[in-house]
Amino acid sequence: MNxxxxxxxxxxxxxxxxEAQAVPEPQTKATPALSFxxxxxxxxxxxxxxxxxxxxxxFDIAPGEFVSIVGPSGCGKSTVLNMTAGLDRxxxxxVALNGEAVTGPNVHVGFMxxxxxxxxxxxxxxxxxxxxxxxxxxxxERRERALRELARCRLQDxxxxxxxxxxxxxxxxxxxxxTLAIQPDVVLLDEPFSxxxxxxxxxxxxxxxxxxxxxxxxxxxxxxxxxxxxxxxxRILVMSERPGRIVxxxxxxxxxxxxxxxxxxxxxxxxxxxxxxxxxxxxxxxA
Amino acid sequence: MTSSKAAAHPGPVPVVAPxxxxxxxxxxxxxxxxxxxxxxxxxxxxxxxxxLPPALGVPRFIIPTMTDMAAEMGRMWRQxxxxxxxxxxxxxxxxxxxxxxxxxAGCGYALGLSPLWEKVLSPYILALQIAPKVAFAPLFIxxxxxxxxxxxxxxxxxxxFPILVNVLQSMKTTDRDLVNLARAYSMTRAQIFWxxxxxxxxxxxxxxxxxxxxxxxxxxxxxxxxxGSIGLGYLITYGEGQANTAMVFDAIVLLTVIGIxxxxxxxxAEARILHYLPKVAG
Numbered sequence: 001m002n003x004x005x006x007x008x009x010x011x012x013x014x015x016x017x018x019e020a021q022a023v024p025e026p027q028t029k030a031t032p033a034l035s036f037x038x039x040x041x042x043x044x045x046x047x048x049x050x051x052x053x054x055x056x057x058x059f060d061i062a063p064g065e066f067v068s069i070v071g072p073s074g075c076g077k078s079t080v081l082n083m084t085a086g087l088d089r090x091x092x093x094x095v096a097l098n099g100e101a102v103t104g105p106n107v108h109v110g111f112m113x114x115x116x117x118x119x120x121x122x123x124x125x126x127x128x129x130x131x132x133x134x135x136x137x138x139x140x141e142r143r144e145r146a147l148r149e150l151a152r153c154r155l156q157d158x159x160x161x162x163x164x165x166x167x168x169x170x171x172x173x174x175x176x177x178x179t180l181a182i183q184p185d186v187v188l189l190d191e192p193f194s195x196x197x198x199x200x201x202x203x204x205x206x207x208x209x210x211x212x213x214x215x216x217x218x219x220x221x222x223x224x225x226x227x228x229x230x231x232x233x234x235r236i237l238v239m240s241e242r243p244g245r246i247v248x249x250x251x252x253x254x255x256x257x258x259x260x261x262x263x264x265x266x267x268x269x270x271x272x273x274x275x276x277x278x279x280x281x282x283x284x285x286x287a
Numbered sequence: 288m289t290s291s292k293a294a295a296h297p298g299p300v301p302v303v304a305p306x307x308x309x310x311x312x313x314x315x316x317x318x319x320x321x322x323x324x325x326x327x328x329x330x331x332x333x334x335x336x337x338x339l340p341p342a343l344g345v346p347r348f349i350i351p352t353m354t355d356m357a358a359e360m361g362r363m364w365r366q367x368x369x370x371x372x373x374x375x376x377x378x379x380x381x382x383x384x385x386x387x388x389x390x391x392a393g394c395g396y397a398l399g400l401s402p403l404w405e406k407v408l409s410p411y412i413l414a415l416q417i418a419p420k421v422a423f424a425p426l427f428i429x430x431x432x433x434x435x436x437x438x439x440x441x442x443x444x445x446x447x448f449p450i451l452v453n454v455l456q457s458m459k460t461t462d463r464d465l466v467n468l469a470r471a472y473s474m475t476r477a478q479i480f481w482x483x484x485x486x487x488x489x490x491x492x493x494x495x496x497x498x499x500x501x502x503x504x505x506x507x508x509x510x511x512x513x514x515g516s517i518g519l520g521y522l523i524t525y526g527e528g529q530a531n532t533a534m535v536f537d538a539i540v541l542l543t544v545i546g547i548x549x550x551x552x553x554x555x556a557e558a559r560i561l562h563y564l565p566k567v568a569g
Contacts, residue, residue: 085471105473117468121486121563131472133482164565182472 031099032060033218034084034186039093040243041079052243053079057093059237059246061186061218066257068221068229070276071239077222079244081188084220085109098185107135110184114191116171118163124174125150125159131182149177152211169200173207180215187212189221193228205232205260213258226276230269231260238279248279351533356540359533367522367534376507376518377545379435383442384503384549388496390443391450396488398451399458400480416452420444421509428514438510438518445506446499453495457488490564493557500553504546519545 039057044050053076061067069077082088083095086105095102097109110131118127128146137145150156153173163171172192179187192208193201209232212219223229229236230252238248252272256263263269333353340350347355363369398405420441427437461484469479511520519538526534 085467087467087471105471107473109471111468111471113464115462115464117462117465119465119483119486121489130482134472134474134478162563164563 030063032096033063033065033098034061034220035059035094035096035099036080036083037094037096039083039090039095041076041083041088042091054239055243055245057244057246059249061220063185063218064216065235066212066219066221066233067235067237068223068233069237069239070223070226070229070280071244072241072280073224074242075239076242076244077239078190081111081190081220081222084186084188085111107182108185109188110179110182110186111188111190112172112175112179112192114195116163116168116175118171118174118178120163123160123162124155124166127163127174128178128181131178135182145181145183146177149181150174152180152214153177153207167200168196169204169207172196172204176208176211180211180217184217186218186220189219189223191223192221194223194225201228202261208232209260210258226273226280227264227269228260230254230272230276231264232257236272236276238276250276348530348532351536355533356536359531360537363522363534363537369522372518372522373541373545376504376511376520376542377548379438379510379518380442380503380507380545380549383439383506384446384499386439387443387446387503388450388499391447391495391499392454392492394447395451395454395492396458396480396485399455399484400476405455405459412448412451416448420448421506424509424513427510433514433516437513438507438515438520441510442503442506445502449498449502450492450495453491453498454488457491458484461487489560493553493560496553497550497557500549501546503549504542508542 036057036059040055041053042050043053057080059067069080071077079088083090084097084102086102086109089103097106118124119130122130125143125146128149129142132142132145135142147156147159150159153176155170155173155177158166158170158174163174166174175192189208193204196204205228219233221229221232234252234257236250236252237246238250239245240247250272254263254266254269254272256266336350337353341347341352351359360369398408423444424437424441427440431437431440465483465487466479469483474482507518508520508523511518512524515521519542522538523535526532526538
């Protein structure tokens with residue numbers, strides 16, 4: 001019965017809860033690369049009562065923008081990702097890529113998880129080709145594109161290695177090459193650095209920041225690491241506990257988007273982290 | 288060279304080294320010391336077998352010596368048409384293994400792709416898996432007569448289940464995120480199967496085939512023991528009827544050799560196919 005409402009063009013009418021009004025309505029200039037309009041996702045559970053993962057989510061991401069979503073665990077960050085990738089449908093509201101509603105897995109989105117998800121039986125080159133194999137392109141072009149992405153991620157010397165022969169950081173770079181090889185409009189990164197040791201993490205963040213900056217692709221990073229969000233993004237969306245809502249939006253306006261290590265040294269970056277820390281009420285909470 | 292000699296004397300414990308397990312101990316053992324030690328065990332056992340039973344007064348018709356067995360092997364070769372029996376058993380084991388493997392893997396993939404049927408059929412699969420398949424041999428003889436079919440069907444059944452169960456297990460435990468990745472790349476169900484699920488099942492399939500290779504010989508042997516006029520299992524009942532212990536021992540040795548040969552073929556295929564796993568490659 002909500003079908004008629006969700007078809008409506010005006011996002012304001014869709015707001016299911018008055019408190020969602022607190023989120024400043026983004027004034028869209030061009031068509032956003034990714035937009036959520038009053039998106040609610042409820043999961044029907046056979047055993048327990050159905051639970052609401054996210055509620056009344058509305059935000060836009062401009063083409064080329066790097067946006068991070070931070071929030072406590074279980075705030076439905078991964079639900080946002082799955083709905084963008086078309087693996088899940090919103091219960092209410094609308095998810096759109098370049099103005100077109102997402103109805104299923106599509107060619108515009110590439111995603112990456114904490115796990116590299118490289119196929120162990122394929123060489124790195126064949127892994128990068130994997131995403132292109134569902135596309136109607138020739139073998140030669142596929143190989144050429146895969147090699148180009150490997151070069152961009154500085155892995156060309158490891159094209160014929162197998163995943164087990166690479167370090168964790170290199171495997172994540174290979175996964176990024178595979179994600180970029182399909183030339184997506186939007187890249188979704190779900191905690192891609194959280195399984196790595198502190199040093200590898202810093203280096204890989206820089207490596208990703210450079211590669212993403214150079215490719216100009218729109219990026220949505222989901223993370224629980226506040227300093228990572230500040231170091232890498234243009235804008236940060238803070239989500240509340242379940243049901244996940246956006247409780248704060250933070251425009252960073254900091255230099256060095258292509259160098260998180262340099263950015264983290266800035267005093268203003270530290271202020272931003274402290275501010276996020278407060279807005280998540282981390283000081284008053286217990287583990 | 289030394290390792291191939293060791294292989295020619297299979298003891299009751301298979302001397303097959305699973306790839307990778309001995310790498311840790313190679314620190315103290317040079318590449319030659321390990322096969323030499325294995326060979327030494329074989330020599331000691333054979334020497335003990337030759338001299339210990341006579342020294343303890345065990346008669347030859349209870350435990351024949353090594354030389355008795357060698358002599359009997361020669362006699363069987365000349366007078367009992369041993370080669371025909373050997374080839375019959377080996378080919379039956381191989382055919383049963385391949386057929387059981389294909390059927391088991393096929394059913395495993397099919398059930399893995401249709402969770403509904405898997406749920407419906409799983410109690411029956413469990414029951415059939417537990418039922419002693421070799422006990423069906425007399426039944427099959429009643430149904431199909433004294434020909435190759437009963438032993439072939441028993442072998443297929445015996446091989447079928449471990450492979451089915453292993454493949455099904457893999458289909459159910461393949462990382463859902465890998466499948467979701469393929470889905471996000473807009474791959475069709477067929478593409479997801481051939482590019483993700485099928486290759487991901489290789490370690491499990493090969494583990495199942497390994498078990499199947501050893502079971503295949505058991506299946507054929509029981510089939511031949513129960514009702515046959517050809518094969519090493521038949522030679523065992525024949526030798527038993529003549530109180531020819533050496534003949535029974537010889538047939539058992541040859542059956543073991545067939546089993547080891549099958550197992551090695553699977554192990555060699557596994558080493559080639561699973562080269563991408565660090566354990567096997569290293």
